[in-house]
Each structure stands twice: as structure tokens, then as C-alpha cells.
Amino acid sequence: GEDVEQSLFLSVREGDSSVINCTYTDSSSTYLYWYKQEPGAGLQLLTYIFSNMDMKQDQRLTVLLNKKDKHLSLRIADTQTGDSAIYFCAESILFDNAGKSTFGDGTTLTVKP
Amino acid sequence: DAGVIQSPRHEVTEMGQEVTLRCKPISGHNSLFWYRQTMMRGLELLIYFNNNVPIDDSGMPEDRFSAKMPNASFSTLKIQPSEPRDSAVYFCASSTNSNQPQHFGDGTRLSIL
Numbered sequence: 001g002e003d004v005e006q007s008l009f010l011s012v013r014e015g016d017s018s019v020i021n022c023t024y025t026d027s028s029s030t031y032l033y034w035y036k037q038e039p040g041a042g043l044q045l046l047t048y049i050f051s052n053m054d055m056k057q058d059q060r061l062t063v064l065l066n067k068k069d070k071h072l073s074l075r076i077a078d079t080q081t082g083d084s085a086i087y088f089c090a091e092s093i094l095f096d097n098a099g100k101s102t103f104g105d106g107t108t109l110t111v112k113p
Numbered sequence: 114d115a116g117v118i119q120s121p122r123h124e125v126t127e128m129g130q131e132v133t134l135r136c137k138p139i140s141g142h143n144s145l146f147w148y149r150q151t152m153m154r155g156l157e158l159l160i161y162f163n164n165n166v167p168i169d170d171s172g173m174p175e176d177r178f179s180a181k182m183p184n185a186s187f188s189t190l191k192i193q194p195s196e197p198r199d200s201a202v203y204f205c206a207s208s209t210n211s212n213q214p215q216h217f218g219d220g221t222r223l224s225i226l
Contacts, residue, residue: 030212042117042204042217043156088156092212100146100169100211105155 004104006089011110018076020107022089025070029091032065033101034074037086046087047074076109084111115139117218119205125224131193134221137186138207146215147180147190148204156204162188163211195225 003025012018024032029051035043049056049063049072056063062075076083086106093100118137126132138145146161160170165182173180177196182188192199202222206215 031214033214035217040219042206042219043215044217045214048214094212100158100161101215103156103158 004089004091004102006087006104006107008105009108009110011112012079014079014081014111014113016079018074018079018083018109018111020074020076020087020089020109022072022074022104023070024072024089024091024102026091026093026102027067027070028093030094031092031101032063032072033088033090033092034061034063035088035090035103037088037106039085043088079109079111081111081113084109117205117207117216119203119218119221121221122219123222123224125226126195127226128196129194131191132195132199132223132225134190134203134205134223136188136190136205136218138188138205139216140186142207142209142216143185144208144211144213144215145182145188146206146208147188148206149201150204150220151201159190161211168211197225199223200225 006022033048034046036046037043047058060077064073086108088106089104090101120135144163147159150156159172160180162182180190202220204220206217208215
């Protein structure tokens with residue numbers, strides 16, 4: 001079955017690095033996504049990684065994928081107060097030419113000045 | 114570019130009333146998703162459509178909830194009769210295909226008194 005788990009809260013100081021972790025269960029995942037949700041808004045795609053990749057870097061964001069352990073992480077370098085938000089991990093599977101994403105419960109990141 | 118458009122942004126109504134939430138997906142997107150978000154249960158997938166056809170409605174809580182997609186540019190989620198426990202933020206999202214990144218609307222904040 002599909003299950004995506006994340007820790008619920010993370011607090012860091014401005015300028016530090018943040019690492020948000022996620023585990024998933026479906027080994028047939030095709031994509032793994034990170035979304036960001038700011039207060040009063042919908043989820044916004046932050047970055048994603050194909051399941052055949054180990055790492056992806058995009059400016060301050062680094063995504064690491066350990067497919068053996070089914071573990072995904074998002075590292076935010078030089079975290080800013082504007083990074084305070086809820087971060088959702090999601091896995092996406094494709095089956096019978098259809099598919100859907102399963103979301104974790106989200107990690108609330110608080111950045112202290 | 115216009116994103117996913119949801120209406121209304123806020124709705125407050127009394128229990129027992131019919132509630133209709135509306136969504137206009139991004140033009141050219143073939144998949145549409147309805148989610149509900151609460152503090153207690155997090156983000157829940159209610160139903161999704163591919164090419165206007167409902168694919169998975171297993172997340173619809175009960176028969177009081179129904180969703181339609183009469184054409185590629187419009188979908189509704191109806192609750193009849195509404196109950197206080199239906200109070201939540203309801204999100205619509207669309208994507209090119211159902212396992213691709215989803216684009217979320219800003220949500221409808223529903224309060225049932």
C-alpha cells in the first residue's frame with residue numbers, strides 16, 4: 001500500500017540549513033515531490049526527483065533519494081524567515097496508464113530570526 | 114498564466130444546507146483532483162478525474178459528497194446536506210496527467226455552523 005510519513009515539526013535559526021525527511025513505502029514510485037504551503041494558500045510544487053535519480057540540486061534546495069531505504073530528504077541551505085511554511089512530501093505512482101500522488105502529513109518549518 | 118481557480122474562497126453556511134464548490138483547472142490539464150485539509154486529518158484526497166472521468170472516489174467520505182466534471186474546464190464538489198464536521202479547506206488541483214506535478218488552487222475555506 002501507499003504510505004508517506006514525515007515528522008510534523010522542525011525549527012531552525014535563520015542562516016542554518018534545514019533538513020526535512022520523508023519515508024515512503026511504494027517501491028514502484030515514479031516521481032517524488034516536495035511541495036510548499038504558505039498560510040492561506042494552496043500547495044505549490046517546490047522541486048521533484050525521478051525515482052532513478054539519487055540527488056537533485058536547485059539553488060538552495062538539495063533533494064536526496066535513497067531508494068533502498070525508501071527515504072527522501074529536502075535540504076534548504078541558508079534558511080530564511082520566508083522559508084517558514086508547511087512542506088509536503090509526495091510519491092507518485094503510475095498504473096494502468098493512470099496514477100496519483102500520495103501526500104505525507106506535512107512538516108511545519110519554523111525559522112527563527 | 115491563470116492557475117487553478119476555485120470559488121468561492123470562503124463559505125459560511127448553516128448545517129443542512131447544500132454547498133457547491135467550484136473549480137476551473139488549468140487549460141490543457143487532463144487530471145483534476147479534489148482534496149480536503151483539516152488539522153486533525155491533514156490533506157485527504159477525495160476524488161480525482163482523468164479526461165473528465167472519475168477514476169478513484171474512494172476518499173469521498175459518504176454519500177452526502179458528490180463530484181462532477183461535465184467538461185474539461187469545470188468541476189464541482191457538492192455536499193448535501195452539510196454538517197459541521199465538513200468544515201475544512203477544500204482544494205482543487207490539476208495536472209497534465211495524474212502522476213505529474215499538481216497545481217493547486219488557493220482553496221475554499223468552508224465553515225458549517
